[in-house]
Every structure is written in structure tokens, then in C-alpha cells.
Amino acid sequence: MSxxxxxxxxxxxLDMDGTLLDLHFDNHFWLEHLPQRYAELHGVSRVMAELELKPLFERHAGQLQWYCLDFWSAELNLPVRELKLETAHLIALRPDADTFLAAIKRAGKRVVLITNAHRDSLSLKLEKVELAPYFERLISSHDYGFPKENPQFWDALHADIDFNPARSLFIDDTLPILRSARNFGVAHLLAVSEPDSRQGPKDTAEFAAVGDYRDLIAGL
Structure with missing residues (x-):
């Protein structure tokens, strides 16, 4: 990477989950813990739980409700917030993400967190990992009513914080979101090579990817 x-x-x-935080927590919760607890609380087998959950997840992926804990609590008849607390010990920073955050703040850059995470998820993670002091703003896409995949998110963000896309860097681990940012005009884009520490590197298609945050500090 240049x-x-x-x-x-x-x-x-900056995105949060998979970018600053290890995506292992979210992947484990949605793919392992939630299906298991769904099976236990609804009195069905784990296989049946996965058969019932899979089409629901696929139907709502990339939409705002996919990221909404209130939606899933109602849809699944489960206390999703409380279930997340059961695995909260897995919430962790990606290596040297805090080193990078401290460096760009010292350099006088304007630093804004933009996440699709529901406000309750954001609050839970901020309780476990001290991120807030590094940022000017902590913005959830639920504040605007559009996920980052949607062009209207970027219009709302621009109206809110008045940034210059041509002089902005955006880092995210989700390719459709990076493409949405590129379409809006964000000039400097980076993917994340290994958002989940347990799954190895991923294909980042046309985007350069950060693997080690210390590499980004050069030239600051």
C-alpha cells in the first residue's frame, strides 16, 4: 500500500466494527451465540434455529433494520441487548488502532466515527473500549435514518458536519459502503484486510487495504 x-x-x-474493533465479536454473536440462544429460548433445535434465521438475515442485510437492535428484538422475540452483554467480553480493539487514532488526533486531523451500529450497540462498545476521546463526533446511521450503503446517508452526513469529500479519508471493512462513499466523492478510501482476527485476510476487490495501522502513520 502506498x-x-x-x-x-x-x-x-472511520467505521467502527471490523475497522477499529475486531469483527469477531459481531460475527460470533450473530452467527453463533444468537442462533444458540434463539434455539434455547424458543425450544427448537440449533439446526432449526439457523434455518429460521438465515432467510431473515438475508432479507434485511444492508438495510437500516439489519443494524437495529429494536427491530431484531421484536422480530425474534428475544432480548437482543441483554444477549449481547453475554458475549461483551469479546469486544476488542484491532491491533494498534488506538495508536493510529492518537497519531491522527495529534496531527490535527478532524476525526469522525460513522457507524451503522445501533446506538445501544455503540454505547455497549464504548463501555468496553475507550474510543470516544479520539473523535469530534460519534455518528450512528440511525441518527439519519439511512445506512451507509445508501447515498442519502452521505448527503445527510455532509449536511450535518460540512466536510470536504475531496480532502477526506474513509476507512471501512464493507465494500458496498466504500463504493457508496466513492460515488459521493470521497477521494481517499481504504478497506480493511482482516476485519475478523479469527477468519484471516479477505478480498478487498478494487480497494487498497490496511493491515497494520502503524503503516498509515508514516508522513503524518
């Missing part, structure tokens, strides 16, 4: 042109970057927009 060094970032930090002299051309004023604003750094």
Missing part, C-alpha cells in the same frame, strides 16, 4: 497523502487530507472518517 503512503497516504496526508497533506491532502483534513477529515478522517
Amino acid at each position: 503512503p497516504l497523502p496526508w497533506h491532502d487530507i483534513d477529515t478522517v472518517l
